[in-house]
Amino acid sequence: MSTPTTVDTPTTPEEPRRAGWLREHSELGVSVLLFLIGVLVLTDALTMDVDIAQRGPIGPTTVPLVVGAGLLIVAVLLAVDVLRGGRGEAEGGEDIDLSEPGDWRTVLLLTGVFLGNAVLIGPLGFPVSGALLFWGSAYALGSRHHHRDPLIAAVLSVITFYVFNNLLGVPLPGGPLMGVL
Template sequence: MKPQETPATQSAENASAKAPESRGSWLRDHSELGVSVLLFAIGVLVLGDALTMDVEIAQRGPVGPKTVPIVVGIGLLIVAVLLAVDVLRGGRGEAEGGEDIDLSEPSDWQTVLLLAGVFLAFAVLIGPIGFPIAGTLLFWGAAFALGSRHFHRDPLIAAGLALSTYYLFNNLLGVPLPGGPLMGVL
């Protein structure tokens, strides 16, 4: 049997059922819209750059240097719109099931800031000191930020990675990287 409801409990239930969701709750439930907005912005940026690109080489055939950026930009816009429509219709991304993480633990901001500093230092130093040295610092700094404490082995591995990457791109692939002081040596 159903317990007898009083007018006071009925009005409280109706008020809670009719109460509008708070703005934070709606945004939290539709957080995937942020990804959609980001994809849309990147698509507009890529498409805008592709359409304003000055091409000075002679184009042979219908496919030129603008084709791939235009296709990627249009693809990003389409995916952004489809994702937004899906989220607004109630679609949700599937939770990570394969990761062995504890979602109750806070973020490790020290590692994030160390990695950001290493990447920023690399971007600043690549011009003046060249890729081999800046790349060594990048690989070594990233290994340190991610927890490796092998102070004799890590710099050697980092230098090997940086030098082999420099040699591969500069000499084998023909993509010039700044050599810095080692320009004449390598």
């Protein structure tokens, strides 16, 4: 008595061909992403509420318009190159083992540090939240100099605050230290 054999239903010839085509043209995903970001930047720039009285020929929408247009141009040129058979060159200088899993602890620590900065910048001001951001980022990335790192972070944060707030005229929240700095 023979056992019946099961016959797998073959997939349509288009499925492997479509998957192969997408794999060969995966850089189109980057092109689509660049295009979408360019559209977003241009939309934001064109809908920006701008004061009519401006100083000089360059207004606040000039840079976003140039960046958005540049993103669209790069996206189209990349798509044309990929569709013509162009392929990105493999990274030769990377010193990582792609068979190893990602370092999720570092990613989660950095995510927590950035979210913490976003929450604390209002009540504590930039000098304090920036110091926590710089120190937390250094710690998440592997630095274990517990005496030196907080000092460097505090100095970097105060210098950054001073440069943006006083020299560049970009107001940052000062928090409780505003009278001191």
